[in-house]
Amino acid sequence: MNHNVIGLDIAKHVFHLYTIQSDGKVFKKMLKRQEVLVFFANYPNSLIGIEACGSSHYWARALTNLGHDIKLLNARHVKAFVKGNKNDFNDAEAIFDAVSRPNVRTIAIKTIDQQDIQLIHRLRQEAIKRRTALVNQLRGLLSERGIVIGQGVNQVRKRLPELLEDAENALTVLSRAAFAEQYERLLEFDKEIKRYDQNMNQLCQANALSQRLAEVPGIGPLTATIVAAYLGEYRHYVNARHYSASLGIVPRQNSSGGKSTFAENLGNGAIAK
Helix, strand or coil: CCCCEEEEECCCCEEEEEEECCCCCEEEEEEEHHHHHHHHHCCCCCEEEEECCCCHHHHHHHHHHCCCEEEEECHHHHHCCCCCCCCHHHHHHHHHHHHHCCCCCCECCCCHHHHHHHHHHHHHHHHHHHHHHHHHHHHHHHHCCCCCCCCCHHHHHHHHHHHHHCCCCCCCHHHHHHHHHHHHHHHHHHHHHHHHHHHHHHHHHHCHHHHHHHCCCCCCHHHHHHHHHHHCCHHHCCCHHHHHHHCCEEEEEEEECCEEEEEEEECCCEEEC
16 A cells, blocks of 8 residues: 555544555545554555645644644535535545645645634634623613613623612612622633733733734734734745635636626625625
8 A cells, every 4th residue: 555645534533544555556545633643654655635624734733743744625626526415425435535636725734823823812702702792692682671872882781780880770689689699700701801801911922923923013912922822833835825716815716708806705705806
């Protein structure tokens, strides 16, 4: 089995491998999670294609450490190669076909430091989302009692203590205690988000690329760290256009009969040109 191109379909517990041997015969193998690294540690160094998905960056780093060349592929580029019904071995074959193509577009493998930055950003974003939901809920519940508070967390943070201290308003003993408890939750969210902001400042100082980005006027630790997390090893991208394309900010073409229509693809929608 001295072949050097492999399509690997990864999952939580069971992995599927597809390749073509030097004699032209197809070789397929199913591996359990604990068998993957053992198998590839004793396998000739190969080009391994993996579809970018959950845990793909971890496996890419682990297999790279074993001496293999790993390419992460966008799922859209793999889907076009799927033959027949969808199953794990057909998916592995599609990955094999996609990674075997010349000039295949790949996704940069993220380091553990990049994933740490993304981790804090996502936790912070989720905390903000839950705080916003709490604020909106409090405003709605108060409006049902004839108490209207302006939009924004600052308005709720300012007015709610005043309402809790006002004995003349429409709040009952039970509702006053419930709102007081929710106000404490709001303060806990504020503390949690502040801790994430402090983590961001530390990550920004520890990352050379973030420090360089933070020197640009108008860019703070949040923007600097998230750009550094997505950009990573910038040499993976040929130029700025390749990087913007990896984020989905790229002109989209739809041509037929010699006529071309371009649109700015801005993630959720497109604007025709």
